[in-house]
Amino acid sequence: MPRLGSKKSRHGCVQCKARRVKCDENRPCGACARYRVECSLLSISVQARAQTVSKTPSESSPHASDPDTINGPSGSPGPTTGDSANYPQTPINQYDPVFVPPEVPTGQWMQDLELMHHYTAHAYTTMPGLEAAKHIxxxxxxxxxxxxxxxxxxxxxxxxxxxxxxxxxxxxxxxxxxxxxxxxxxxxxxxxxxxxxxxxxxxxxxxxxxxxxxxxxxxxxxxxxxLIEIFQLLRGMSxxxxxxxxxxxxxxxxAIIRPSIGDQLNKPSGLLSSFLVEIQAASYPLPSESPESQASRIKAAEQLRQALQYSIDTSGHPALRAAMTWPTTLEAEFLEALKAGQDPKMRELMRLYCRLLEYASSDWWFISGWRGISSRI
Missing domain, CATH: 1.20.1050 (Glutathione S-transferase Yfyf (Class Pi); Chain A, domain 2)
Incomplete structure (x- = not known):
């Protein structure tokens, strides 16, 4: 016979049962609230509410026997029954004292938010171009x-x-x-x-x-x-x-591709002008070269000269623009010959390009790692 004043609890929370103490069966129970621990009665309450609100009057319709489909307001198929607990048609009142918001994973999207914030706050300002281009x-x-x-x-x-x-x-x-x-x-x-x-x-x-x-x-x-691998990627972007x-x-x-004009153009340095002369010299034919190799190298040298000259005439950042433009103009045959490494004049041309890249790297962080590359070729 149970003692007077003590009613046996059969529906208490898991936490109280584990502690072997009486549960008052509130949601949350008093003991869990006092110890500030999660009460299992809360999750039971939310699940019961979700199951209740997910039921619709259409259960009595002919479609109610279909376990896979719940009709939406317009008669179109709604979410499957497996989704209805997660997306109830009648939302749970988020101001209900027993409402527990669903847990949202915070891994990938937190990283992406950090990256997007940094881009819109700082990184975009490091892009080449005038203020109008940076704004874009x-x-x-x-x-x-x-x-x-x-x-x-x-x-x-x-x-x-x-x-x-x-x-x-x-x-x-x-x-x-x-x-x-x-x-x-x-x-x-x-x-x-x-x-x-x-x-x-x-x-x-x-x-x-x-x-x-x-x-x-x-x-x-x-x-x-x-660098050759990057050139191959850039050819695809061309x-x-x-x-x-x-x-x-x-x-x-x-505005991103609009040429700079007037006072916004930087005067070409003596070094850039000397590059044009050296590139021209790199296009001279050699008697020992095969006709195919000679034609490929001469064409690549002329393309580099044109890219630099056009950049000097139209861009406020000629070295950078030429360094980014020339690889997109190269032919596959030139890159294959460059990989083989048997033509010293081709390597000489690449060394000139690398010096141009180094010249631009003093102003642009995204190519700063290439400083000193010309001495390693």
């Missing part, structure tokens, strides 16, 4: 990124690379994030290239431009072999750049 990179490009995954991943990769550059103690962490987003960007970009047109050319152009910069900063090692430019010039991103 900081505001219009992210807005376009929300519609195109390849562009969003390119933005986040650029931001992660910049964070790795300015936070040396966490460089490895951000470099992993940058490589992850760069890989995703290239996957989405390759798919989107099949449909290049006026509607998506702006996003593809911005993504291709960021991919070029990310490729230079995200090098595993700063060597001739890796299709986007060459095809989209006429549309970009008449679109919202026009």
């Amino acid at each position: 990179w900081g505001f219009a490009v992210p807005q376009e990124g929300f519609k195109h995954p390849h562009l969003m991943h390119s933005i986040l990769a650029f931001s992660a690379n910049h964070l790795a550059y300015i936070n040396l103690s966490r460089a490895s962490y951000y470099q992993v994030l940058a490589s992850t987003h760069q890989s995703a960007a290239l996957t989405y970009l390759n798919r989107a290239l099949a449909d290049l047109g006026p509607a998506n050319c702006h996003a593809l152009f911005a993504s291709a431009s960021l991919t070029i910069m990310n490729a230079f900063v995200d090098a595993r090692t700063y060597s001739m072999e890796v 299709f986007v750049l060459n095809t989209a430019v006429p549309w970009i010039e008449n679109g919202p991103f026009a």
Whole structure:
């Protein structure tokens, strides 16, 4: 016979049963509230509410016997019964004292928010171009990124690379994030290239431009072999750049590619002028060369000279523009011969290019790792 004044609890919480104490069966119970621990009665209450509110009057309709489909308000199929507990048709009152909000995983999206914040606050200001171009990179490009995954991943990769550059103690962490987003960007970009047109050319152009910069900063090692790999990637981007430019010039991103004019142009330094002379000398034929190798090298040298001359005439950052433009013009035969490494004149031409890259690296963080590369070729 139970003692007077003591009612046996059969529906107490798990925590009280484990402590072998009486549970008052409140939600939460008094003991759990006092010890500030999670009470199992709370989760039971929320589950019961979710099951109750997920039931609809349509259960009595002919469709009620279908275990897989619940009709929505318009008669269209709603979520499956497996989803109805997670997405009840009548929302739980979040101000109810027993309401427990669903747990949201905070891993990937917290990292991405950090990267996006850094891009819109700092990283975009390091992009080449005048203030009008920087404004596009900081505001219009992210807005376009929300519609195109390849562009969003390119933005986040650029931001992660910049964070790795300015936070040396966490460089490895951000470099992993940058490589992850760069890989995703290239996957989405390759798919989107099949449909290049006026509607998506702006996003593809911005993504291709960021991919070029990310490729230079995200090098595993700063060597001739890796540089050739980057050149091959840039050749793939040339299709986007060459095809989209006429549309970009008449679109919202026009300021990015618009030539600098007037006082905004920097006067070419004596070093850049001497580069033109040296490049011209690198195009002279050699008697010992095969006709194919000679033609490939001479054409590549002329393309480098034209890229630098055009950049001097139109850009406030001629060394950078030439360094980014020339690889997109190279032919596959030249790169294959460069890989073979049997033509000293080709290596001489590459050494000139690397000196141009080093010259630009004093102003731009994303190619700063290539300083000293000319002495290693």
